[in-house]
Amino acid sequence: MIKKILKVTGLVLGVLVVLIAGYYTKAHISTNRRMQKQYAITPQVLPILNDSAVLARGEHLIRIKACNECHGKDLGGKVFVDDAALGLLIAPNLTKGKGGRPLDFNAEDWSLALRHGLRRDRTPLLFMPSHEFTLMSEEDLTAIISYCANLEPVDREFPKSNIGPLARVLADLDKLPLLPAEMIDHDRKLAKQVKAEVSEEYGKYLATSCSGCHRENLKGGDPVAPGYPEVADISSTGHPGQWTDEQFIQTLRTGLTPEGKTLKPEEMPWTMTKEFSDLELKALHLYLKSI
Ligand code: HEC
Ligand code: HEC
Known part of the structure; x- marks a missing residue:
């Protein structure tokens, strides 16, 4: 009886190993194909200036x-x-x-x-x-x-x-x-210039640095990788919706939130956001509060 169970278990494991190896081979081939693809595009070339x-x-x-x-x-x-x-x-x-x-x-x-x-x-x-x-x-x-x-x-x-x-x-x-x-949409025309001012438009432009983790709608969600915390909602329905500009700026420069939470720079990159100017952070906050 025990022998029979072992045999069946062995068979199931064997099939699993073959399936996994098969899937991995498929993933290997398909990622290689994607990594070696040559894109036939006409690049949009920007100049090198010395000003x-x-x-x-x-x-x-x-x-x-x-x-x-x-x-x-x-x-x-x-x-x-x-x-x-x-x-x-x-x-x-x-x-x-x-x-x-x-x-x-x-x-x-x-x-x-x-x-x-x-x-x-x-x-x-x-x-x-x-x-x-x-x-x-x-x-x-x-x-x-x-x-x-x-x-x-x-x-x-x-x-x-x-x-x-x-x-x-x-x-x-x-x-x-x-x-x-x-x-990337390789044919899209780039905007010539976006005006640096405290406006929702400029805030939205800057928020492309946040949406990779906080999602397109900036309402957060599942952790970006196993072992990381849930990503916070930073739209008007999250904490930043309740903060003053000063509290928002203080959070993004020090990693300390008004609610007393300490953000770890390896999870929420405030070592990056601390480099934003006051004007940029105010524009970001204005935009986040508008969604
Ligand atoms: C998340 C990490 C990360 C950030 C942020 C990042 N890079 Fe990179 N960058 C990489 C990696 C990884 C490669 C190498 C990719 C490869 O070899 O396939 C790379 C490659 C490059 C290359 C090489 C292109 C080539 O032809 O070999 C340039 C130029 C570059 N990055 C510029 C920048 C600039 C400028 C910024 C900021 C505006 C930036 N990177 C931000 C990770 C990053
Ligand atoms: C690498 C991923 C990542 C990026 C990029 C990122 N964040 Fe975060 N952010 C997080 C995570 C994860 C948390 C939640 C951390 C926690 O709960 O400890 C967070 C938390 C926050 C909080 C605190 C929210 C609260 O309720 O206390 C604010 C504010 C914030 N992020 C703003 C921003 C802004 C603005 C940007 C873009 C300029 C940005 N984040 C970019 C991952 C990121």
């Missing part, structure tokens, strides 16, 4: 878009995930130093990366959040590109990134934004 006001705007945008949280403080690159299940992910050296952008990395290459989420060979970048940057105005993207193209060289070399099995499975199930190029 000091443009460079100063670029530096501010780099901080509020958290480029340095992934690419390192000096943008000389950083290992941003090193995990057996997720893989080894490098946010590369953006400077022209050793291990950085090649010397002939030009305006078209910068635009391919930021506007389209693509490498110069037109294959998609992994995990680089270009689907958010592509929503910026021409003026702001130009400022970012100009600032990056003028960085002091930093010598820092890295091994190649590689995607782990869990990342592949999650990407196959569309639970992980592995390939932002797939989420």
